[in-house]
Amino acid sequence: MTDETLEQRAEQIVNYNFSNRLSAEEHRLAIEITKEIYLSPEELPFDIWHEHVSQFDQQLQTRLSQAETPEQRAVLRFASLLLQSVAEDAATSIFSNRQQSLAYLEQGLKHAEAFLSDGETTSGVRERVLLLYVNAVGTLEQLGQVDKAVETAQRGLKHAEAFLSDGETTSGVRELVLSLYFNAGVTLGQLGQPNEELDTYQRGLKHAEAFLSDGETTSGVREQVLQLYVNAVGTLEQLGQVDKAVETAQRGLKHAEAFLSDGETTSGVREQVLQLYVNAAMPLS
Secondary structure (H helix, E strand, O other): OHHHHHHHHHHHHHHHOOOOOOHHHHHHHHHHHHHHHHHHHHOOOHHHHHHHHHHHHHHHHHHHHOOOOOOHHHHHHHHHHHHHHHHHHHHHHOOOOOHHHHHHHHHHHHHHHHHOOOOOOOOOHHHHHHHHHHHHHHHHHHHHHHHHHHHHHHHHHHHHHHHHHHOOOOHHHHHHHHHHEEEEEHHHOOOHHHHHHHHHHHHHHHHHHHHHHHHOOOHHHHHHHHHHHHHHHHHHHOOOOOHHHHHHHHHHHHHHHHHHOOOOOOHHHHHHHHHHHHHHHHHHH
Protein backbone atom coordinates (compact mmCIF):
# COMPACT_ATOMS: atom_id res chain seq x y z
CA MET A 1 0.00 0.00 0.00
CA THR A 2 1.52 3.36 -1.02
CA ASP A 3 1.96 6.26 1.41
CA GLU A 4 -0.68 8.19 -0.51
CA THR A 5 -3.15 5.34 -0.22
CA LEU A 6 -2.34 4.94 3.49
CA GLU A 7 -2.93 8.64 4.03
CA GLN A 8 -6.24 8.53 2.20
CA ARG A 9 -7.39 5.43 4.06
CA ALA A 10 -6.38 6.93 7.40
CA GLU A 11 -8.34 10.08 6.64
CA GLN A 12 -11.41 8.02 5.72
CA ILE A 13 -11.22 6.16 9.05
CA VAL A 14 -10.76 9.35 11.06
CA ASN A 15 -13.58 11.13 9.26
CA TYR A 16 -15.89 8.16 9.82
CA ASN A 17 -15.10 7.97 13.54
CA PHE A 18 -15.04 11.67 14.33
CA SER A 19 -16.95 13.46 11.51
CA ASN A 20 -16.16 17.15 11.95
CA ARG A 21 -15.70 17.07 15.73
CA LEU A 22 -11.90 17.52 15.77
CA SER A 23 -9.77 20.62 15.62
CA ALA A 24 -7.28 20.87 12.75
CA GLU A 25 -4.39 19.69 14.95
CA GLU A 26 -6.41 16.86 16.51
CA HIS A 27 -7.41 15.76 13.01
CA ARG A 28 -3.79 15.80 11.82
CA LEU A 29 -2.60 13.75 14.81
CA ALA A 30 -5.50 11.31 14.49
CA ILE A 31 -4.58 10.66 10.86
CA GLU A 32 -0.91 10.20 11.77
CA ILE A 33 -1.75 7.75 14.56
CA THR A 34 -4.18 5.79 12.40
CA LYS A 35 -1.71 5.59 9.54
CA GLU A 36 1.33 4.64 11.62
CA ILE A 37 -0.27 2.41 14.26
CA TYR A 38 -3.35 0.86 12.65
CA LEU A 39 -2.69 0.66 8.91
CA SER A 40 1.08 0.04 8.78
CA PRO A 41 1.38 -2.97 11.15
CA GLU A 42 0.27 -5.42 8.46
CA GLU A 43 3.81 -5.23 7.10
CA LEU A 44 5.63 -5.37 10.48
CA PRO A 45 6.45 -8.11 13.00
CA PHE A 46 4.68 -7.59 16.32
CA ASP A 47 7.85 -6.77 18.32
CA ILE A 48 8.89 -4.02 15.93
CA TRP A 49 5.38 -2.59 15.80
CA HIS A 50 5.08 -2.67 19.60
CA GLU A 51 8.35 -0.75 19.91
CA HIS A 52 7.03 1.78 17.41
CA VAL A 53 3.93 2.29 19.56
CA SER A 54 6.10 2.82 22.65
CA GLN A 55 8.29 5.35 20.85
CA PHE A 56 5.25 7.20 19.53
CA ASP A 57 3.85 7.37 23.07
CA GLN A 58 7.15 8.67 24.45
CA GLN A 59 7.26 11.37 21.78
CA LEU A 60 3.76 12.52 22.67
CA GLN A 61 4.58 12.60 26.38
CA THR A 62 7.71 14.65 25.69
CA ARG A 63 5.76 17.12 23.60
CA LEU A 64 3.11 17.25 26.31
CA SER A 65 5.69 18.12 28.96
CA GLN A 66 6.83 21.01 26.75
CA ALA A 67 3.35 22.32 25.88
CA GLU A 68 2.85 25.95 26.88
CA THR A 69 -0.92 26.45 26.70
CA PRO A 70 -4.00 24.55 27.93
CA GLU A 71 -5.12 24.18 24.32
CA GLN A 72 -1.85 22.52 23.31
CA ARG A 73 -2.00 20.21 26.31
CA ALA A 74 -5.59 19.21 25.55
CA VAL A 75 -4.72 18.30 21.96
CA LEU A 76 -1.72 16.20 22.99
CA ARG A 77 -3.68 14.52 25.77
CA PHE A 78 -6.39 13.62 23.28
CA ALA A 79 -3.73 12.17 20.97
CA SER A 80 -2.08 10.22 23.81
CA LEU A 81 -5.33 8.49 24.71
CA LEU A 82 -6.26 7.93 21.08
CA LEU A 83 -2.88 6.27 20.49
CA GLN A 84 -3.53 3.67 23.17
CA SER A 85 -7.05 3.00 21.88
CA VAL A 86 -5.81 2.54 18.32
CA ALA A 87 -2.95 0.31 19.49
CA GLU A 88 -5.42 -1.77 21.48
CA ASP A 89 -7.61 -2.20 18.41
CA ALA A 90 -4.65 -3.18 16.23
CA ALA A 91 -3.29 -5.63 18.82
CA THR A 92 -6.62 -7.45 18.76
CA SER A 93 -7.68 -7.22 15.12
CA ILE A 94 -4.26 -7.57 13.45
CA PHE A 95 -2.08 -9.49 15.92
CA SER A 96 -4.81 -11.39 17.85
CA ASN A 97 -3.05 -10.51 21.08
CA ARG A 98 -5.78 -9.68 23.58
CA GLN A 99 -3.45 -9.63 26.57
CA GLN A 100 -1.39 -6.92 24.88
CA SER A 101 -4.61 -5.11 24.02
CA LEU A 102 -5.35 -4.95 27.74
CA ALA A 103 -1.86 -3.60 28.39
CA TYR A 104 -2.48 -0.73 25.98
CA LEU A 105 -5.82 0.03 27.60
CA GLU A 106 -4.21 0.04 31.04
CA GLN A 107 -1.48 2.38 29.80
CA GLY A 108 -4.16 4.64 28.37
CA LEU A 109 -6.02 4.63 31.68
CA LYS A 110 -2.80 5.50 33.50
CA HIS A 111 -2.42 8.54 31.25
CA ALA A 112 -6.12 9.35 31.65
CA GLU A 113 -5.97 9.40 35.44
CA ALA A 114 -2.93 11.69 35.33
CA PHE A 115 -4.61 14.08 32.90
CA LEU A 116 -7.78 14.30 35.00
CA SER A 117 -5.78 14.78 38.20
CA ASP A 118 -4.01 17.67 36.46
CA GLY A 119 -7.37 19.36 35.84
CA GLU A 120 -8.13 18.42 32.23
CA THR A 121 -11.80 19.11 31.44
CA THR A 122 -12.16 19.20 27.65
CA SER A 123 -14.94 17.07 26.20
CA GLY A 124 -12.64 15.40 23.69
CA VAL A 125 -10.36 14.07 26.42
CA ARG A 126 -13.30 13.08 28.61
CA GLU A 127 -14.76 11.08 25.75
CA ARG A 128 -11.45 9.25 25.20
CA VAL A 129 -11.22 8.51 28.94
CA LEU A 130 -14.65 6.88 29.04
CA LEU A 131 -14.00 4.93 25.84
CA LEU A 132 -10.85 3.47 27.39
CA TYR A 133 -12.88 2.40 30.43
CA VAL A 134 -15.63 0.88 28.28
CA ASN A 135 -13.11 -1.10 26.22
CA ALA A 136 -11.11 -2.15 29.29
CA VAL A 137 -14.23 -3.55 30.95
CA GLY A 138 -15.12 -5.49 27.81
CA THR A 139 -11.59 -6.86 27.37
CA LEU A 140 -11.36 -7.93 31.01
CA GLU A 141 -14.67 -9.78 30.65
CA GLN A 142 -13.37 -11.59 27.57
CA LEU A 143 -10.22 -12.58 29.45
CA GLY A 144 -12.35 -13.97 32.27
CA GLN A 145 -11.21 -11.32 34.78
CA VAL A 146 -14.76 -10.42 35.81
CA ASP A 147 -13.93 -9.13 39.31
CA LYS A 148 -11.39 -6.73 37.83
CA ALA A 149 -13.89 -5.74 35.15
CA VAL A 150 -16.41 -4.73 37.83
CA GLU A 151 -13.76 -2.76 39.72
CA THR A 152 -12.69 -1.01 36.52
CA ALA A 153 -16.28 -0.20 35.59
CA GLN A 154 -16.88 1.36 38.99
CA ARG A 155 -13.81 3.58 38.62
CA GLY A 156 -15.02 4.66 35.21
CA LEU A 157 -18.51 5.41 36.51
CA LYS A 158 -17.07 7.72 39.16
CA HIS A 159 -15.49 9.77 36.39
CA ALA A 160 -18.69 9.61 34.34
CA GLU A 161 -20.73 10.98 37.24
CA ALA A 162 -18.13 13.69 37.86
CA PHE A 163 -18.24 14.78 34.22
CA LEU A 164 -22.04 15.05 34.27
CA SER A 165 -22.02 16.88 37.60
CA ASP A 166 -19.56 19.32 36.04
CA GLY A 167 -22.11 20.13 33.33
CA GLU A 168 -20.82 17.91 30.52
CA THR A 169 -23.46 17.66 27.78
CA THR A 170 -21.69 16.46 24.62
CA SER A 171 -23.34 13.53 22.86
CA GLY A 172 -20.14 11.49 22.68
CA VAL A 173 -19.68 11.62 26.45
CA ARG A 174 -23.36 10.89 27.07
CA GLU A 175 -23.26 7.82 24.83
CA LEU A 176 -20.22 6.44 26.65
CA VAL A 177 -21.72 7.14 30.08
CA LEU A 178 -24.69 4.96 29.15
CA SER A 179 -22.43 2.34 27.57
CA LEU A 180 -20.36 2.15 30.74
CA TYR A 181 -23.48 1.67 32.86
CA PHE A 182 -24.57 -1.09 30.48
CA ASN A 183 -21.18 -2.85 30.63
CA ALA A 184 -21.03 -2.50 34.41
CA GLY A 185 -24.44 -4.12 34.71
CA VAL A 186 -23.44 -7.00 32.45
CA THR A 187 -20.34 -7.74 34.53
CA LEU A 188 -22.38 -7.77 37.74
CA GLY A 189 -24.76 -10.22 36.09
CA GLN A 190 -21.82 -12.47 35.24
CA LEU A 191 -20.88 -12.46 38.93
CA GLY A 192 -24.39 -13.65 39.82
CA GLN A 193 -25.48 -10.35 41.39
CA PRO A 194 -28.81 -9.60 39.65
CA ASN A 195 -29.97 -7.03 42.22
CA GLU A 196 -26.79 -4.99 41.80
CA GLU A 197 -27.04 -5.53 38.04
CA LEU A 198 -30.58 -4.12 38.00
CA ASP A 199 -29.59 -1.15 40.18
CA THR A 200 -26.81 -0.32 37.71
CA TYR A 201 -29.14 -0.42 34.71
CA GLN A 202 -31.65 1.75 36.57
CA ARG A 203 -29.00 4.32 37.40
CA GLY A 204 -28.06 4.39 33.74
CA LEU A 205 -31.70 4.78 32.73
CA LYS A 206 -32.06 7.75 35.06
CA HIS A 207 -29.36 9.50 33.06
CA ALA A 208 -30.88 8.27 29.81
CA GLU A 209 -34.22 9.87 30.65
CA ALA A 210 -32.47 13.11 31.57
CA PHE A 211 -30.54 13.16 28.28
CA LEU A 212 -33.70 12.61 26.24
CA SER A 213 -35.58 15.27 28.21
CA ASP A 214 -32.70 17.62 27.43
CA GLY A 215 -33.30 17.08 23.71
CA GLU A 216 -30.62 14.47 22.95
CA THR A 217 -31.27 12.90 19.54
CA THR A 218 -28.04 11.24 18.40
CA SER A 219 -28.32 7.66 17.22
CA GLY A 220 -25.51 6.44 19.49
CA VAL A 221 -27.26 7.69 22.61
CA ARG A 222 -30.60 6.31 21.45
CA GLU A 223 -29.09 2.87 20.91
CA GLN A 224 -27.57 2.86 24.40
CA VAL A 225 -30.88 3.99 25.91
CA LEU A 226 -32.69 1.04 24.36
CA GLN A 227 -29.93 -1.40 25.33
CA LEU A 228 -30.33 -0.39 28.95
CA TYR A 229 -34.09 -0.90 28.73
CA VAL A 230 -33.63 -4.32 27.10
CA ASN A 231 -31.33 -5.55 29.86
CA ALA A 232 -33.33 -3.95 32.66
CA VAL A 233 -36.45 -5.78 31.48
CA GLY A 234 -34.56 -9.06 31.25
CA THR A 235 -33.11 -8.68 34.74
CA LEU A 236 -36.50 -7.81 36.23
CA GLU A 237 -37.92 -10.98 34.66
CA GLN A 238 -35.03 -12.98 36.12
CA LEU A 239 -35.84 -11.56 39.58
CA GLY A 240 -39.52 -12.46 39.19
CA GLN A 241 -40.66 -8.82 39.14
CA VAL A 242 -42.99 -9.36 36.21
CA ASP A 243 -45.25 -6.34 36.70
CA LYS A 244 -42.28 -4.02 36.91
CA ALA A 245 -40.72 -5.70 33.88
CA VAL A 246 -43.86 -4.99 31.85
CA GLU A 247 -43.98 -1.38 33.06
CA THR A 248 -40.29 -0.85 32.23
CA ALA A 249 -40.70 -2.43 28.80
CA GLN A 250 -43.63 -0.14 28.01
CA ARG A 251 -41.58 2.94 28.94
CA GLY A 252 -38.78 1.76 26.71
CA LEU A 253 -41.15 1.05 23.82
CA LYS A 254 -42.53 4.60 24.01
CA HIS A 255 -39.02 5.85 23.40
CA ALA A 256 -38.47 3.29 20.66
CA GLU A 257 -41.60 4.39 18.81
CA ALA A 258 -40.66 8.05 19.29
CA PHE A 259 -37.21 7.42 17.79
CA LEU A 260 -38.72 5.71 14.75
CA SER A 261 -41.35 8.43 14.33
CA ASP A 262 -38.51 10.96 14.39
CA GLY A 263 -36.95 9.26 11.37
CA GLU A 264 -34.35 7.10 13.12
CA THR A 265 -32.98 4.54 10.65
CA THR A 266 -29.66 3.29 12.04
CA SER A 267 -29.28 -0.46 12.23
CA GLY A 268 -28.16 -0.42 15.87
CA VAL A 269 -31.30 1.39 17.03
CA ARG A 270 -33.54 -0.79 14.87
CA GLU A 271 -31.99 -3.94 16.35
CA GLN A 272 -32.62 -2.74 19.90
CA VAL A 273 -36.21 -1.74 19.06
CA LEU A 274 -36.93 -5.29 17.92
CA GLN A 275 -35.14 -6.82 20.91
CA LEU A 276 -37.16 -4.65 23.28
CA TYR A 277 -40.39 -5.87 21.69
CA VAL A 278 -39.20 -9.46 22.18
CA ASN A 279 -38.36 -8.82 25.84
CA ALA A 280 -41.63 -6.97 26.38
CA ALA A 281 -43.60 -9.99 25.17
CA MET A 282 -41.80 -12.53 27.35
CA PRO A 283 -43.44 -11.64 30.72
CA LEU A 284 -46.83 -11.88 29.04
CA SER A 285 -46.26 -15.36 27.55
